[in-house]
Amino acid sequence: MAQLIDGKQLSNQVLQEVASEVERLKAEHDVEPTLAVVLVGEDPASQVYVRNKVKRAKEAGMGSIEHRLGTETTQGDLNQLIERLNHDPRVHGILVQLPLPSHLDEEEVIAAINPAKDVDGFHPLNVGALAAGQASLVPCTPQGCMIMLRQVHPDLSGKHAVVVGRSNIVGKPMAALLLQANCTVTIAHSRTQDIESLCRNADIVVAAAGRRELVDADWIKPGATVIDVGINAIEVEGKRKLVGDVAFEAVAEKAGAITPVPGGVGPMTIACLLLNTTRAARHQLA
Numbered sequence: 001m002a003q004l005i006d007g008k009q010l011s012n013q014v015l016q017e018v019a020s021e022v023e024r025l026k027a028e029h030d031v032e033p034t035l036a037v038v039l040v041g042e043d044p045a046s047q048v049y050v051r052n053k054v055k056r057a058k059e060a061g062m063g064s065i066e067h068r069l070g071t072e073t074t075q076g077d078l079n080q081l082i083e084r085l086n087h088d089p090r091v092h093g094i095l096v097q098l099p100l101p102s103h104l105d106e107e108e109v110i111a112a113i114n115p116a117k118d119v120d121g122f123h124p125l126n127v128g129a130l131a132a133g134q135a136s137l138v139p140c141t142p143q144g145c146m147i148m149l150r151q152v153h154p155d156l157s158g159k160h161a162v163v164v165g166r167s168n169i170v171g172k173p174m175a176a177l178l179l180q181a182n183c184t185v186t187i188a189h190s191r192t193q194d195i196e197s198l199c200r201n202a203d204i205v206v207a208a209a210g211r212r213e214l215v216d217a218d219w220i221k222p223g224a225t226v227i228d229v230g231i232n233a234i235e236v237e238g239k240r241k242l243v244g245d246v247a248f249e250a251v252a253e254k255a256g257a258i259t260p261v262p263g264g265v266g267p268m269t270i271a272c273l274l275l276n277t278t279r280a281a282r283h284q285l286a
């Protein structure tokens, strides 16, 4: 049976480090790291994530400012709000919860955020810096995945990693981080032929395809490490249940280590968001 990489426990450790850094910033520089969270529309999952982000920020002693906007919000209104937050000296991090309602242009919104306050790490300048191996604000989910991977592989050098999925939020930055850690990286996606055998050769599989239980036991090399980024809500006997992109029960029999869903990558995403906010606050001091 695989070792379980416990995202809840690990995220609590990260959050403790965040709380200590918040204390230091307050005591030494009279700065309260503050996160502004922008939610547009009524998406129920987004509402849960935003609530949890604000709750965790408060628990870590950080400031938080919430902007909840109606679905009918225009691009102009949203851009104006971001411009205000960009210039507000109390705000160190800006997060616009995705997905946005379909009439809004996500790329335009992300590009409007001051890169120094872009705690999601989605701004083209931060994306470029990551690709070039330069210091930057790194997207939260892949950053969390790397912390989890390091629990099992303190040295990732030379490992063969397959990332299943090529999204801007997870797949692409994940591949960049693995490459920075000297892994041999393959990105697989919906047009890739014979993904199964690519994965069977991998020491590390990161499943971020957005398809529930796509990765099955026969995709996995015995002893491999499996990171499940998927969060898919299903109904079992009338009750809501979350499953990942990995068929957990079967894969756990074969893998060496695996992350659960829930309680894996999700809590790490929020912890890394707050870590980025303290980093942004410290950077802005200079």
Ligand SMILES: Nc1nc2c(c(=O)[nH]1)N[C@@H](CN(C=O)c1ccc(C(=O)N[C@@H](CCC(=O)O)C(=O)O)cc1)CN2
Pocket (backbone or CB within 6 Å): 048, 049, 095, 096, 097, 098, 099, 120, 140, 141, 169, 231, 242, 261, 262, 263, 264, 265, 266, 267, 268, 269, 270
């Ligand atoms: N601006 C952003 N939008 C989105 C991001 C992001 O990083 N930045 N990622 C996802 C959603 N997300 C964070 O926003 C996120 C998803 C899931 C979790 C989480 O803790 N999940 C729990 C289960 C929660 C539940 O019961 O539904 C778990 O996996 O244990 C945190 C953050 C898309 N949008």
